[in-house]
Amino acid sequence: MSVTNLLENWSEFRHAHPVGDVPHDPYKWAMSIDLDACTGCNACSVACYAENNLPVVGKEKYAAGHSMHWMRIERYWPVDDTTSLEPATREFPDQGAQFLPMMCQQCEAAPCETVCPVGATNHTPDGLNSQAYNRCVGSRYCSANCPFKVRYFNWYDYPTTENVWPAEMTQQLNPDITLRSKGVMEKCTFCVQRIRAGERSVKNEGRVLKDGEVQTACQQVCPTGAITFGNLIDSESKVHQQWKAQRVELTADEQEKDKEADSGLRGYRILEELRAYPSVMYMERVRESAI
């Protein structure tokens, strides 16, 4: 082991969030999710199970809080006063529900990254919050410090657990990614295996990925196209345009929408005030005011 390696690469090793001197180049993967289009149908979540070898833990383990859904659909009931701490008191949910797909927000200043004792979770140059399963010792500090609680720990050895992947089921497993053994933390990766495969294939052509060439599994399946994924620094990409239209800045902790009362905008990031700088922008659900 070389100390010089440590000292020289320290600044590379950890970035708080993108700073002027080290901009993302040529990729910064990001997402936007239009909650007005999301219907809460769960297709994305199932697609994630299929793509990422997520174990089905079964009823008992689900009950114990051991589910592994990297992408979960949260269902909220609207309240009249969003700042109220009281639960919704309407007799009927006459404005419907609010669904929110929640997965790793790939924060730029990720609270999980700094605390990992072994450096198993790191920021990649293209703005992903990576998770090195082999390096993970399972201290679970990252999950403890995650504001969104989107990290999932392998409480059991699912590959050998009965009825998780019995017999023929193993043949469905995606060979592009590993099976995680017990004691390892995992989470949404923005389908990094697809990103890397895409990057490799265009590298041979001497160019960078164009918008739409890499899709995440959830994006690909989403029947209403609520999920947009792409390269935030590519001005041609839809995700870039959406962020721009909503005037959401990756490196800001307060967006236009928060500053102006009637900006007409609906883009926001969750728990922005914690300054984790998430890479996922949500667009507020719209409610018709005339009915």
Added chain:
Amino acid sequence: MKDINEDIAWAKINKDVLKSLESPRKLYWVILAVAIAMISVAVGCEVYQYNMGMGVSNLNNPHVWGLYIATFIFWIGMSHSGTLLSAILHLMHADWRKPIYRFAEAMTTFSLMTAGLFVMVHLGRLWQFYYSLPYPNDRGLWPNFQSPLLWDAMAIFTYLSSSILFLFVGMIPDLAICRDNMHDGWRKKLYTWLSLGWEGTDRQWRNFRITYLTIACFLIPLAVSVHSIVASDFAMSQQPGWHVTSFPPYFVAGALYSGCAAIITLFIILRYTFKFEEYMTLSILKKTVRLTFAIAMIWTYLNAIEFASVWYGHDQPSKDVLIQKATGPYAPFWWGMIFCGSIVPLMLAFKRFQTNIPVLLVTSLLLNLGMWLERWMIVAPTFSHGYYPWTWDHNQWPSWVQWGIVFGSFGWFTLLFMVFCKVFPSVSMYEVKEMVYHRSRATKKLEASGMQAKGAH
């Protein structure tokens, strides 16, 4: 009341202490057997957990940390009082510490060892624990120096090795006494080897004093840093109920508190088991109790400060967690912590309780229960009621595996401690001799000036 009877002959001191290495009361063996039984429970639980995965502990998402971390902090905390008694009071020339500092130091060492085990037990892949150490490897991989958990690992290892060194160095003259008085056998060989050829020459004494003082000086900031760093695990995080600036001093106070309480407990047990009534006198116990009371009040104050700063600060999630602690499913434990930590020690303010052994035994155990609850109440409620309402989980309860390992850890600590006391002199012979000598000189001086000795100074 005197700290020690200054008429005790030096030979008697030797004899009494050495006797503890040979013939303790029967209770000793009972304790030992119980401790081993407790350990086997924990070992069984750990083997099960190791094979099945951490899930059997009932930890879950979001409750990724539980009793293991809480009990880890508890044991780390307990280690502090040893340092307090031996190093800090040594520097302050509080000589009443002398008969009891040895076992307090042993307690430090063994509670640190116990705490270290909890880190292991907690790890999802305990077989890869060494990844968190900066060991040489051909991939140039380093642990993450930004992580408080890494500082933790380093601080604990440093503290543990320093404590062992301090304990050992302080024991050298006594080991020589043992060597000289022991009949042949493995013990004699052990003492011979460990006493490093101690002859008691002036030069040796001089070097010894300098070394001992140096380590003591080194150990004090270390002790403070260890628990500050443990506090940093929480304070440096971003979670409501955890990112509290006052946590480091609060943790240190809590550590000293639980350590002192544990010293009272062990004081009472050792005094009886090894027939140390003459050395571990009630007067010393009283001083320890008073010290404990003072620390209890500091802890209470820091606790109140924490509540106040959360309450009046405008961080709603932290406030929610505090309210949740006081009113939610953890409320009985949280109020139990307040009761045991802040109300029960008020007993110690009464003189008649300060030397009442049964009362003190119960009280000290309650104080430690309170301090253990405190650690649990720091760790768990934040998970049950964090930033993200969707993942709130108020129903999580540790499984018997967690409880079993926590339970067994007390056995482990007891075993180590009791074996130590049987193998090594748990009362410092040379320092007690010093104490007796100083006291008798002081008494003589006082008598000469026609005044009555008052015991402590």
Added chain:
Amino acid sequence: MIDNNFDRRDFLKVLGWGGAAVALTGCGNTSVQDGKETVVSYVEAAAYVAPGISTYFNSTCAQCEAGCSVTGRVREGRVLKLEGNADSVINRGKMCGLGQAGVQHHYNPDRVREPLLRNGDKGETITWEKAYELIAQKLNGVSGDNIDFMTGTISGHLKVLLSNYMDSLASKNHFVYEAISPAVQRAANLKSYGVEMPRFHINKAKVVLSFGADFLGAWVSPVHFSQQYAQFRKGSDGQRGVLVQVESKMTLTGANADRWLVVKPGTEGVLALGVINALGLAGLSLPAAVAAMVKPYDKERVSQETGVSTDHLVKLAAILKERSPSLVLLGSAAEGYAHGSQNAAAINLLNQVLGNVGKTIEAAASVPFPQVAPSLGNSAALRMVNNRLADGQTKVLFTYGVNPVFTAPKETNFAANMAKAGFKVAFAHYLDETALQADLVLPLDSALEDWGTHIAEYQPDGVQISIQQPLMEKLHANTRGMGDVLLTLIKKNRAAEYAAFEDYYAYVRTALLQNKRQFADVGVDDEVFWNDLLSAGLVNVAGTSNKLVAKLASEIKLPAAVDTDAKFPLRLIPSVTASLRDGRHANQPWLQESPDPLTTIVWDSWVEIHPKKAAELGIVEGDIVEVESKNGTVKAQAYLFNGIHPDAVSIPLGRGHDAMGRYAKGFGVNPFAILDRVFDDETGELAMHETLVKISKTGKRVIVVKDEGAAGGNQHGKKIAVNIASDQVELSGEA
């Protein structure tokens, strides 16, 4: 040319193009012999199978009847994942969770692997040859009238083979059964519009008023409608579409509505007429007959009967009048009553007076080849089969793609009646409840191993014939494709006509090549055509265009008030969820662990109760409650849910299997079992919402296994999932 002696018409009939509305050009250069191909194993790597490189094959999703086209990702000869096929007009590259789980149907560890013959209580493994012999033997001497074939919705060449087989047995008893089907609506649509299933243009509507149509969840073609919905929300000219959902129990679509109106169960028709009346009062010109008919439905009465406030009624009429075109949809919630057809008629009438017909509702193209057009299922078929079984008319019963023992109400005694049939053959993938009652269980290839053609009932654009092709080698040596089985069976009776087809693949290939001109340019080489077809996974034909006929209902009879029963004061709403439907996919673990979107419950059934009613009955979440109807009881955990009428309780369908393997058996309860036998007055369909129940606590309580945490659906003042009023947002500037 074919050397057999049967004429061209018969030949077309064999291949499924008989009676075609589109002229078929000659079959000059078709060679049936060319069809004699065998599928090349992917394991014996072909040139295009490179280790580590995925190849993609198009096929058709068989998880429901919507007929979405899928692309299977295949690597090292194994299918890994299904994606939507972007060329399909139905799903345009998208999928649903149910479709994603199709691979778990294929890889399911509980598939039947060998033909099983009943031997007492046990199944004895036999060979296929023996099974075929046995069938021949059992059919021998049985009149065609006594042979029943019960299937689910079936289309394409499998249907052709099946009907030809039934023909060869001189049986007319092919019953198409779907436990959950829009059969009432089809009948009502036929009356109102002249077609059973028109095309809906949600995307062109400015307002969608849906009476319980869960078009985002489980209704007709959810993936297609979800895409329409996305466009509808964006708005055609900058004005965002408004969705109002009327139902007694919130569906996924209801959860996405701008306004969710809870109605007293069964009063959907009353509300529809009330809206028509209100529209008339608001100035919309109504035909005189209609105006007269809806006159009694003034807003006070409607409000009183339905529970919808007059204020909402007026607002609803106003927005419908103001924003045109609109679209009124009707779903199972409105259909499931004895007066379901009347409800449907009233709702269709609303569409007509709003002038939506021809704008947001159009006639679908009809399939030009009647033989391959889908046979649509309904629940009346169950009634017929059950009656025949009870009367001993059925001597031999074949079942395929249905599980009537599970989906039939207990009161029908279906299982016992089935036992009366002398010989029961189940074509099955799993040992489900029906297969367990059968004498012979024949294991089928999974949908990802089999060949086929499918035509969905709902055709958004022209007619799409979807091709199903194996995505990988068979997992189990002794399973057979349904087409192959039928071909073998039919050869016993009509050897001459079918001798040319070695297997179903050859049959399908020949059939499609035969009709090549219809699908491709003249002169395309057969091989090229066939490969292109497989590569595309689908083929579009224009279909026969139709026009809707506007027939205004002249008389709609709605019951004055919903009858109440002192003994059974509550109404049971058996809800249809997007992933579990009628229970045929309950053994796919991804679906079991995919939380119900509204309650987030997994792996179990629940009883939805309105908190008000629950408080009355002293029920809290997790109480095990007993739901008792006239015909039985089920016990399940209670879930307090605001999105349900206080006079109703709801249990989801699909769970409660006592067979079907490790992932289905023993999870939840089956509300099908306790349904009352009440039928729609006109169509004879089982009225699914007409079951009256009472509920009582059993004293047991469990922790409900769900994803929702202690905070429930409450964000506690945190800005997590936020909504914004439409007048505060500028949508036109969005990317």
